[in-house]
Amino acid sequence: MSRPLISFVIVTYNSADTIVACLASIERYTAGSFEAVVVDNSPDEETAVTVKRFLESRDGVTFRLDKTNDNLGFAKGCNRGAKATTGDYLFFLNPDTELLNDAGAEMLACIKEHPAAVAVGPAIFGSEGIVTATCRNLPTASRIMLDAAGIDRWAGAYRMIHFSHREPRQVEQIMGAALLIPRDAYWQVDGMDERFFIYYEEVDLCKRLMEEGGEIWFWPAAEVRHLAGTSTDATSVRARMIYVLRESRKKYFRKHFGAPGALMIDIINRMEGVAKWIVLSMMGMLRGSASDREKARGFLSVALGSAPRN
Template sequence: MNKTLLDIVIINWNSADLLQNCVASIRTSSIALPGELIVVDNGKKEQKVDDLANQYSFTLLRPEKNLGFGRGCNQGAALGKADFILFLNPDILLFPDTLQNLTTFLSSDNLPADVGIMGVQLIGRDGNIQKNVARFPQCKHLYPRMLALDRLFPKAFPPHYVKTIDYGKTQIVDQVPGAFFLIRRIVFSELHGFDERFFMYYEDVDLSYRAFQQDWKTIYLSEISVMHAGGGATDRIQGKRLFYLLRSRAMYVRKHFGLCNAILVILATLCLEFLARIIRALFHLSPKEIWITISAHALFFINIPAIVRNK
């Protein structure tokens, strides 16, 4: 087997326990990883992460500050040279045969030459398949989602994640989740990696869309599966997480659909979505949810000039 077939890059942020389980599942696979295992530690400097690097023999990159997901991925990818790069969240666990099945597919003639990005079947802790293959965002779909109309009336307002496809079938899709994001290095290099302006969220959507624009396809592989355990550290910073989601969404619209559409999305975010989230928080009798909404939208408001300038 090609010894430089596959590099794995994991972005860790204050998730040492999840990271341990993730790298352990890689190192205890039925075959050895044919490439580098690289961890970019964006969080606080935990001694446990150093211990894990020694125990599981991975390359540890420790930036002086949190680089964000996209920039961290770019720096991690630069440390490897394999033909394929797998960006993996630390809450992913490989099954014993995952790596074997994956490398067999990558080495076979079954991989179409025009496929640049791949995802696999994600299994939740409950044993069910997670339906998280997604459509490329379009402006006309964003507004009803701001009001949660896609959840209330999914037939009338298509949700971001596609629930209607057969998740037991391998097929070409718009995009696969960033939790398990496999890409040809040649495609990654051709597109200059992730856009580092996206600190968190939408960087994978943006890269997938740019690949699509260059006629590269994305495939969902139903025959290969991993466990998506969930419970990442970002669950503890819900206000900032919502802010990054709002900002990245507006940045994506500004980048791909122009200034006018970006201004409309910004106004809808500050008015329609803010009001909808406040009403929902009041309905839930949740002061915490109210504070998360107010703080996230306040940060979003401060960042509007940079979004408009496409910076």
């Protein structure tokens, strides 16, 4: 059997409700040769059983399941999937995404047009069909400060809110929910840094790819739908995810800016934690919202610098 052109790598965690639609969209739209591996980090068997049912009528080669014994985290799961595949290009997809066209072929056209491109991201649409702002500049302390204070909603120094996401553009980072990378370029920088359990792994990857002279491109001719965060959006885990995101942010700054950078971000994180804990606590009382209270609990943990208790 010849080597496939594209290897899809999908890391799942409690994704039984969305994974079949994701795999079916790959099968429906991908015209070129491909393979797809699902690395299942779920603590139970529901996602694995769902994938196995999908595989029953397939050849067992194009689509494969790799059930892990533990939750490896996103970065380690991606590396594991990449090692288990052979395609010239790696297409990382979240399990709550669906291709809306032959996105892989469209992004390969980007690499053909821009040979220095080493990571390409598609236009990502939410469930209501509205394009999502997925491009950002790389984080700096000043950009994170503006973002934490809510000023970046207008300034756009970090989140690039003034970019329409309707035309191709070279950027500094793109969302990891859908990301195409040449295999050689991926392993040239040793893949994703597995010290990032979840969050900031794609930010770190984009930075390292750029440091090697590569270009990061947003390519809207490729289209993907993203339901956004179905593995981590339950109210019961929202507080922990708020905390983990900021811990990953601190880890990123320690890696790239040393102890002073980590200290600066820790101060910003704690200031943000205090301010948002106060606001969300008040909103939770006024609106009687369990979601607001859970978010407030997460930001209190950020302010205190300790993980929230379950």
